[in-house]
Amino acid sequence: MRLYADSSKCCGCSACLVACSLNLFEENNPKKAALRVVPHFPEPGNYELKVCTQCGECAQVCPTGAIQRNERGAYFVDAALCDLCGACETVCPEGVMFVVPEMSEHSWKCDLCGDCVLVCGMNVLWIAEPSTQAA
Amino acid sequence: MNGYGGSILRVNLTEGKITRLPTPADVIRDYIGGRGFGAYFLYHEVPAHADPLGPENKLIISTGPLSGLMIPGAGKCDFSTKSPLTGGYAGSSLGGLFTAEMKYAGIDSIILEGISPKPVYLFIDDRKAELRDASEYWGKGSITVERMFKEQLGEEFQVAVIGPGGENLVSYASINHDYGREAGRGGVGAVMGSKRLKAIVLHGTQSVQVADLAGYRQAGMALFKACKDSDGLKPWQDYGTTIVTSWCDEVGALPTRNFSAGSFEGGPTLYGPVMREQIVITDKGCFGCPSPCGKYSRMKRYGSTVEGPEYETIGMLGSNLGIADIQDVAQANLLCDELGIDTISAGSAIGWAMECFEKGILTLEDTGGLELRFGNVPAVFELLQAIAKRQGLGALLSQGVKAAAKQVGKGSEKFAIHVKGMEQSAYATHNATAMLLAYMTCDVGAHHNRSWAITYDLQVGRELVVPEKVARIIWLQDFRPMFDVFGTCRLQWVELGIDRELYVPALAAVTGVQRSWEELEMVGARIWNLNRMFWIRENEGFGREWDLPAPRFYEEAPKTGVTAGQITRLEDVHKLLDMYYEQRGWSSNGIPTPATLEKLGLAELAQTL
Incomplete structure (x- = not known):
């Protein structure tokens, strides 16, 4: 399973970011979310929503084995094992692996909780099996 | 301070001095936030008869306790000041992403006072706040300048900026944000221009605490679900x-x-x-x-x-x-x-x-x-x-x-x-007595958002001049602006029709203070009366005449269209006011009585009458 986003429907409201930070950190803080809303204004006038594809490249390069898979099949960060080396952030193709020492003592990423989907009024986000999606 | 940024950022532009103090607990208790903070600080801090474009006037920018949180429409920011357009209270609401950024920078209100000797902008990055030279931005358009700041500082900074209209003190100049969101009404942009403040750019990364995390997440999700099911x-x-x-x-x-x-x-x-x-x-x-x-x-x-x-x-x-x-x-x-x-x-x-x-x-x-x-x-x-x-x-x-x-x-x-x-904003009020009264009595002048009643006119009979209509207007005026107090949008209630009771547990879980809608409407009435007292204090001879609509709506019926030949008589305009004043507990000249003020916790204002 993975998270999908149809950026053309995104209105930039960022509700997904707060819902995400509440799940990952139990904090209200859009800067601590595992998705990114990238606005393109005034031209061409649209939003780009970056989400984790669960490609696993972060797990492959993690030298401490901190990035593991959960019961939903999503890669997540085991906080106790992360030493903030930043290797994962460098390889993430979507720019949604976050290593910000001043904000968190461990790196963070999407663990597929689905809360972002629940608060998105525009149906931008959904979770599906990659095979289903391709079909 | 659960649900709050926790501080008031005071910026004295004359001296270039910036201070940050804890948000006063009694102001939170009595006015909650947003528009309530704006009205409170305006009345109590701006001296009587201050020149709207002079150093004594202040521009107060406020978030509310729900701003920036996982609550539908939590993007409203209040801009309050003494209006250069009207000489009375101005409170203008800005959407977009500014209010959330302010909250995450730990700020409930920014109070701008004084006049800078040269054009500056206010730079805020979490705890850091400073005034910087704005000569490269002065004279440029608001969209152009927002783009410049985003390129220089990054997309994560949020920008509120005035254009040439604000610089040149146009009485209805706006403050602009996010390439097309405005605090548009009452000339808040001219007040910012008079202070030679071109822009506020801010960035916040601090988490906001709430009183009951699980209760808040549940209440927030219930609100989103209600919206999505509508x-x-x-x-x-x-x-x-x-x-x-x-x-x-x-x-x-x-x-x-x-x-x-x-x-x-x-x-x-x-x-x-x-x-x-x-x-x-x-x-x-x-x-x-x-x-x-x-x-x-x-x-x-x-x-x-x-x-x-x-x-x-x-x-x-x-x-x-x-x-x-x-x-x-x-x-x-x-x-x-x-x-x-x-x-x-x-x-x-x-x-x-x-x-x-x-x-x-x-x-x-x-x-x-x-x-x-x-x-x-x-x-x-x-x-x-x-x-x-x-x-x-x-x-x-x-x-x-x-x-x-x-x-x-x-x-x-x-x-x-x-x-x-x-x-007057864009509702023609020929023979639409509820909407006409809403405009006549709105606390900023002829604006629709406090009490939007044009659909109600059509439902119950547009020509009716009855106490029930007046009661509806007062209820809307006390209730709807509470969304501006929370720092959220009212349109989920208005347009999606979600149950307003869903906000009660959300507000309680966020702030730790349980308030029913009855209590919240009391706060709404307190703010309404405080703003009325501001008008009275600032304008000699303020009274009933000030509440009259444009003569076009009682003297000159339209010649074309579906309202051709329809008009509200001046006699009925006054009848509407008679009923309104009586139901509000105001004198026949539209002045709150001492008893009314006392009931609302504003007894000290009675002495100024």
Whole structure:
């Protein structure tokens, strides 16, 4: 399973970011979310929503084995094992692996909780099996 | 301070001094936040009879306890000041992402005071706050400057900026944000310009604490679910506020040719579906909004883009000026945004000038050669520029219709469409007594958002002058602005029809204070009366006369459209006021009685009467 986003429907409201930070950190803080809303204004006038594809490249390069898979099949960060080396952030193709020492003592990423989907009024986000999606 | 940023940032522009103090607990208790904070600080900090554009006036920018949280529409920011347009209270609401960023920088209110010796901007990055030289931005348009800041500082910074209109002290200059969101009304941009503050740029990364995390997450999710389950969601997402354009035209509420009628023969080419099909490219929401009314549009004919136009702009810069093309309206909207002037007041001022021209009150000599007839699009574009620069006829119109009509005279006061000096927004109120009363008694002047009652008029009988109608207006005035106190949008309740009781557990879980709607409406009434007392304090002889609508709505029935021949008699206008004052607990001249003030916890104000 993975998270999908149809950026053309995104209105930039960022509700997904707060819902995400509440799940990952139990904090209200859009800067601590595992998705990114990238606005393109005034031209061409649209939003780009970056989400984790669960490609696993972060797990492959993690030298401490901190990035593991959960019961939903999503890669997540085991906080106790992360030493903030930043290797994962460098390889993430979507720019949604976050290593910000001043904000968190461990790196963070999407663990597929689905809360972002629940608060998105525009149906931008959904979770599906990659095979289903391709079909 | 659960739910709050926790501090008040005070910026003295005269001395260049910035201080940050804890948000006072008693102000939180009595006024909660947002618009409540604005009204409180304005009344208690600005000395009586301060010049709106002088150093003593303050501009107070406030978030609410729900701003920036996982609550639908948590993107509202209040801008309160003494208005240079009206001389009374101005409270203008800004959407977008500014309020959330402020909250995450740990700030509940920014209080701007004094006047800077040179143009500056306020830079805030979490705990850091400083005034910086703005000479490279001064003189430039608001959209241009926002782009410059984003390129220099990064997309994560949020920007509130004035355009040339604010710099040049146009009485209805706006403050602009997110390429098309505005604190538009009452001239808050002129106050910012008078302080020589070009912009506020801010970035916040601090987490916001809540009292009961699990309860808040549950209540927040319940609110989002209610929005997403609403039948009203899809149409509102498609059309936003423009969903009402066709309805207004059909019921005679669409301002047409300076409110001389309420139906426009060119209306159908301005309707929501036409706009969606012809120009809308992206839906654009404020923070946390599941039902974005913001529509981002591309005008192919002009090779430009704009956020909007919203219904109000379509009414005021479209039908009110006899313009029937949505691209023309959108381009006028873009000019207003870049110049930093309110589309509603600008549309009203130009509509008044067009009527003056067609009646021979203004001549080609006055207009600098402009054939200022209804429907003349190039003339509108030229006048908008002239207003922002305060040149030629634009200088006259930049003061607002009340002052302009007073200067020109010759009967033009009769069709200057305002209450208390604020131009009426885009609902024509011929024989629509509830909406008329809403405009007459609104605490900033003729604005619709406190009490939007035009649909109620149609439901119960538009001509009725009965106590129930008055009670409805008062209830809306006490209740709806509470969303501006929370720092959220009211439209999820208004347009999606979600149960307002869903906000009660959310507010309790966030702040740790349980308040019923009955108690919240009491806070609403307290703010309403405090603002009334501000008007009374600031204006000698303030009273009933100030609550009268434009004479057009009781003297001159429309000649065309569905409201042709319909009018509210002056006698009934006064009857509405009699009932309103009585139900509010005000004197027959519209002054709150000492008993009323005491009941609302404002006893100390009674001594000023």
